[in-house]
Amino acid sequence: MNRKLHIKIFRYNPLDPDSRPHMQSFHINEYDSMTLFIALTQIRDEMDPSLKFDFCCRAGICGSCGMVINGRPGLACHTQTKDLPAEITLHPLPVFKLLGDLSVDTGTWFRDVGTRIEAWVHGNDAAFDPAAEEVRMENALAEEIFELDRCIECGCCIAACGTARMREDFLGAASIARIARFAMDPRDLRSDDAYYDVIGNDQGVFGCMGLLGCQDVCPKHLPLQDQLGIMRRMLALHSVKGILPKAVIAALKHKGHKGCCHEKH
Amino acid sequence: MNLSAITLHVPDQSKIAGRLDFVMVASGALLILFLWAHLLLVSSVVLSPAIMNALAHFFEATYMAQVGGPAIFVVMVVHFILAARKMPFEQGEWKAFVTHGRMLRHKDTTLWLVQVISAIVILVLASVHVFTVLSDLPISAAKSAARVQGGTWLSLYLVLLPMAEMHVGIGFYRIGIKYGFISSARRAWYQRAEVVMMGGFVGIGLLTLARLYWLSI
Numbered sequence: 001m002n003r004k005l006h007i008k009i010f011r012y013n014p015l016d017p018d019s020r021p022h023m024q025s026f027h028i029n030e031y032d033s034m035t036l037f038i039a040l041t042q043i044r045d046e047m048d049p050s051l052k053f054d055f056c057c058r059a060g061i062c063g064s065c066g067m068v069i070n071g072r073p074g075l076a077c078h079t080q081t082k083d084l085p086a087e088i089t090l091h092p093l094p095v096f097k098l099l100g101d102l103s104v105d106t107g108t109w110f111r112d113v114g115t116r117i118e119a120w121v122h123g124n125d126a127a128f129d130p131a132a133e134e135v136r137m138e139n140a141l142a143e144e145i146f147e148l149d150r151c152i153e154c155g156c157c158i159a160a161c162g163t164a165r166m167r168e169d170f171l172g173a174a175s176i177a178r179i180a181r182f183a184m185d186p187r188d189l190r191s192d193d194a195y196y197d198v199i200g201n202d203q204g205v206f207g208c209m210g211l212l213g214c215q216d217v218c219p220k221h222l223p224l225q226d227q228l229g230i231m232r233r234m235l236a237l238h239s240v241k242g243i244l245p246k247a248v249i250a251a252l253k254h255k256g257h258k259g260c261c262h263e264k265h
Numbered sequence: 266m267n268l269s270a271i272t273l274h275v276p277d278q279s280k281i282a283g284r285l286d287f288v289m290v291a292s293g294a295l296l297i298l299f300l301w302a303h304l305l306l307v308s309s310v311v312l313s314p315a316i317m318n319a320l321a322h323f324f325e326a327t328y329m330a331q332v333g334g335p336a337i338f339v340v341m342v343v344h345f346i347l348a349a350r351k352m353p354f355e356q357g358e359w360k361a362f363v364t365h366g367r368m369l370r371h372k373d374t375t376l377w378l379v380q381v382i383s384a385i386v387i388l389v390l391a392s393v394h395v396f397t398v399l400s401d402l403p404i405s406a407a408k409s410a411a412r413v414q415g416g417t418w419l420s421l422y423l424v425l426l427p428m429a430e431m432h433v434g435i436g437f438y439r440i441g442i443k444y445g446f447i448s449s450a451r452r453a454w455y456q457r458a459e460v461v462m463m464g465g466f467v468g469i470g471l472l473t474l475a476r477l478y479w480l481s482i
Contacts, residue, residue, distance in 0.1 A: 068368065071368045071369055071370055072369065091368075094365070094368075160369060160371070162362050162365050162366065162369075162374050162377065163351075165361045165362065165364075165365045166353055166358045166361045166362050166365075167358075196280070196283070197276075197278065200280070200282055200283050201282045202282055202350070206282050206283060206285075206286040207351075208443065209351055209377060209439075209443075210373070210439045210442040210443040211371070211373050211374045211377055212373045212442065212452075213369055213371055213373070213374055215449060216371060216373075223449060225442065225448075225449045225452070226445060226448055226449050228443070228445070229442065229443065229444055229445020229446070229447075229448075230445050232286075232443055232444060232445065233444045233445050235283055236283045236286050236287045236290075236444070237287075238280070238283065239280035239281075239282070239283025239284050239286075239287065240280075240283065240284055240287050243284070254445060
């Protein structure tokens with residue numbers, strides 16, 4: 001323990017015409033249970049108050065401190081320095097708009113895809129009775145939905161996705177898992193056609209190339225691989241309804257509740 | 266009236282994206298099965314040239330070679346066109362993907378580039394191979410041996426064999442991933458299976474080439 005850490009940080013302020021992108025080195029002493037977030041805070045407190053990086057909760061809940069750590073997108077607050085070599089290289093997440101140094105704007109990106117996939121429960125508003133008791137849901141199903149709702153929109157899955165980096169309009173794993181969450185929810189009254197309209201295209205499920213960077217970096221360990229497979233198969237089979245024999249579609253269909261669930265096969 | 270056929274201001278409600286994806290995956294699966302069967306049938310020469318000749322005769326007497334051969338070629342071209350929609354042909358896309366691959370150093374991401382490059386090699390070399398074989402029926406062990414011993418053909422097969430086996434090996438795994446036939450719990454097992462299968466089929470292929478190379482005509 002007590003290594004001397006060499007932290008190389010990407011520095012650039014896009015708003016300052018004199019600023020040039022470069023890497024800057026900082027040397028700090030490591031101590032027990034130090035996280036990358038603590039290291040960055042120490043650098044900002046003691047060495048360079050102009051260092052920009054985002055943080056809020058320090059506990060892997062808010063999704064602000066996503067950055068590229070030695071080539072891997074991850075959360076600074078979730079990453080202990082003892083799990084890294086003594087030389088640590090930090091970059092801002094790609095894909096998202098750079099605000100400065102390690103800080104990027106994930107919010108605008110997620111708001112845009114949220115609008116595109118209509119990420120809200122589409123119920124029958126006219127029939128809504130505020131005085132009525134809420135409709136109950138099976139606990140097992142609620143847990144499955146919550147499993148996907150745990151997404152903190154940190155953007156790591158998008159930054160780790162080769163497709164998202166090549167194609168700006170690709171929705172990414174977080175959005176597809178998000179629409180799956182609505183497909184599972186019995187309160188969302190959208191038809192398969194309606195889900196198909198928002199993600200059944202080359203910007204959505206059919207654009208995914210199965211690289212699985214998303215699955216391998218997700219700091220919340222969301223079941224992204226399984227969920228992408230479920231949604232893609234569901235919508236691909238939906239598109240060939242009436243062309244392929246019913247028996248073939250039934251044989252290929254994912255077993256289980258619509259949009260759900262994760263099994264071992 | 267469906268206005269989306271006339272103006273792009275009206276979003277298309279068709280199911281074409283899903284159908285094309287389905288055809289891409291189904292044609293890929295078909296080509297994988299074909300290639301494995303093809304390799305195993307040709308490798309029968311290792312046991313005996315007579316077996317290979319008998320098998321070749323069966324496929325020609327039933328017209329499977331004359332009809333199936335060109336059909337498989339068409340399936341290959343269709344599969345290429347559908348899959349090539351994802352390829353980074355624009356320089357900016359290529360740069361983005363290569364930069365990404367270098368940053369992430371992630372096996373499944375790198376293997377996709379292997380698929381892209383092998384796809385183009387296979388498209389060219391397999392076309393040459395199919396044309397030559399089908400324009401000179403019937404297939405026989407002696408003719409194949411003459412080609413392999415004739416010099417330049419051997420180098421073509423030594424490139425085509427590993428490229429094709431890598432492409433179908435990775436493709437087999439990726440179809441399973443993309444359509445959810447391989448779950449995250451079993452992913453590591455399938456990754457190993459992918460490597461074993463690739464090695465196995467390249468091995469059988471090399472053995473076949475060696476047998477043809479040293480076969481006395």
